[in-house]
Amino acid sequence: MSTGSGAASAPAPEPHDTLSALDTPARKNSMFSSLRIRNYRLFFLGQVVSNTGTWMQRIAQDWLVLTLTGSSAAVGITTALQFLPMLLFGLYGGVLVDRLRKRPTLLVTQTAMALTSLALAALTLTGQVQVWHIYVAAFALGLATVVDNPARQSFVTELVGPGQLQNAVSLNSANFQSARLVGPAVAGLLITGVGTGWAFLLNGLSFIAPLTGLLLMRSRELHTVERAPRGKGQLREGLRYVTGRPELIWPIVLVGFIGTFAFNFPVYLSAFADDVFHGGAGVYSMFNTLMAVGSVSGALLAARRGTARLRLLIVAALAFGGLEILAAASPELWMFALIMVPLGLVSMTVNVTTNTSLQMSTDPAMRGRVMALYMMVFLGGSPVGAPIVGWVTDTYGARVGFAAGGAVAVAAATVIGLILARAGGLRLSVGWHGGHPRVRFVPREHQEALAPAV
Template sequence: MTSAPEWNLSQKVGAAGVVAGFGTWAGGTFRSLRVRNYRLFATGQIVSNTGTWMQRIAQDWLVLSLTNSSTAVGITTALQFLPMLLFGLWGGVLADRYPKRRTLIFTQSVMGLLAASLAVLTLTGTVRVWYVYLIALLLGFATVVDNPTRQSFVTEMVGEKDLRNAVSLNSAIFQSARLIGPAVAGVLINAVGAGWAFGLNALSFGGVLTGLVLMRPHELFPAPRIARAKGQLREGLRYIAGRKELIWPIVLVGFVGTFGYNWAIVLSAFAKNVFHHGAGTYGLFNTLMALGSLAGALLAARRTTTRLRLLVFAAIGFGALEIVAALAPWFAVFAPLLLVIGLVGMTFNNAANTTVQLAAAPEMRGRVMGVYMLVFTGGTPIGGPLIGWITETYGPRVGLVVGGAVAALAAAAVGGILYRTRRATPPAPVPDAVEAPAAPRA
């Protein structure tokens, strides 16, 4: 039998081991939060992204209520992402040309004003579907500059050494907000209408703006800014085309983003037309996907290497799971599958994002992320209306099957090309770049 002193000592050692183990886990998973500027950014993003998810749910439901048309929901989504398709490449050039923190203050302010406008129109009962179309289009123009700037700004806050971790935490923050936003939106829509969800989203932009204003510029690691000159867009495209660690993730992201990520269309149709439920169920579906995505993001935060093979398998798995979910006969089967789809989809997203950012030179990162966001969201004006039309004409199950099948087959084709050319993986995992000791600060 263990004596009292020995028992006390073993308790202390065991407790110390638990604390040390937790500290190591937290230090590995959340290490980017040690940076003050990034903590401010992350806090603002939690608030703002929660409001953004509330608006997404409320906007989709508002359009569906005004028109009773899945095609109209697809058109709204398409208009929001059409500017990215047309001008996304130029957004990357602007991200490389101007100070990123000041640019984000401007774009986030514009987005907040647009949300406030939609709230006023809805609360006063004057909203029409073409008003929603117009605001979605204007929001898309702000996103053209905001997306590549925000993506590449992460490096300036934490340095390249912690970039992989910060990108994963950004995804975890986004998905955490996705857990709260849809649930709150569902309650608000049922209780007082969609207008209040738009109004709360407008207020939520104050969180990210406050974080940006309170940052310490001298603690940033700014990338070299490019001077205005001709041929900068072509230079960025040539740079991407010559590097397999950039071009193949971007190709995969294009197919999966265009055809596989039309959840705003198919989930609202599943809630209303397949299971005959209301906005609360639509919010639940988004929450379940967010839970899976959050788990995938936290797992990715501890990953130290990324291979192209992982991207291919994750994309194939994501598409296959969509097909399985589409064929699920009962609500009790469909809903849990959304958890797994969210996890696999986030694994693909994080792996692609970090691979591309780490492989890009600092002075090229804005343009590279401009192309990345172009293919990721710019394909929505093509895939959104198409999947919306298929969903409305042949049913939500067919729409989801088509989206998943295209994503899986495209990933399999890319994987086959990589295998045949002996490029299934890079020569070595893309390493975490080491921060230069004499990196210039703002």
């Protein structure tokens, strides 16, 4: 069995290092330090344009399905079909990415996604579009994503090197979420003004920017990363690599629960806009835009941080679930909309912290497989969760569906936080400090030393 660059033989961290291994400060960078690198700057600028188009299509696609069917469950099915390929083939995509050169691979996947969007635009603009067309297009985009997502995630290391990885990952997230500010707003104008087909068309054309950036990159300035040779058993090797490391497997499990049940915003927000507050596409677009404001803030804060802490991941996941429950109970539109900002901030903190911690803890030869597993669990959970939460939302109402998703996030963060604390040799300490209760994790030895003699 081939092991690439010896990744399988890398020693696992000691148990007490599970939570602390990722707490060592990385090299301090300015907020935009990665943009000094020409290749990354080309990548970043291309993604600005493409991500804006992607958000336009997401909003237009969800609203078109809701218009054609009047069903939140149908929106959930569309989301499920888009992420089903990641669930079915995500790990195989990771194996391919570890073997292939990243830049040519991205040229192929980005071209395929552009052609799919242009085909959907043609059907919509000619008035021939039916729901099954949207389902097919969503599935086709999902197939391209199987390879495109892990390739883009792992390509960042080749662009900037390990010293700038934390900063570049955070800026990528800020890039995506900044586009979320513009994309939904433009989509809302297009939908109400000229129709959803133009959003699909502009998204297809937006892929010209990242394709041009990839072609203009200088190969000699890319950081060399050893590719895994072709061999048998590489999929099993990747799974063993992850399951043997608590600092990898448990964050992936956590985002699996959150991605499956709590991140189904197309279902939740479209239902709140249409059924609860009786708004239109503009209200749905507003919710997404406000979430993006918080998400950009969270990503930029992450770009300034020099650490990727698992403790921060757990706290952010707890806050995320709590805010969803609070939003579900909001009686007024303005209250619900206001909560979207901090909800976006903590959701981005969960996303960036998990992404960065996984990449920084993974051997380069295994990175494609690890990131594919992460994306498979995070995004691939939607095919399971979206129809379920869509059915719950249709049957019991948007408030119950949203609150249930938040409750799952809180429960998962609590249980996995305790598991990681135990694996890291920590225990929960409850006491008083300055007249106020204080709850924290301390090393077991420290707590035993503080315990009164019996």
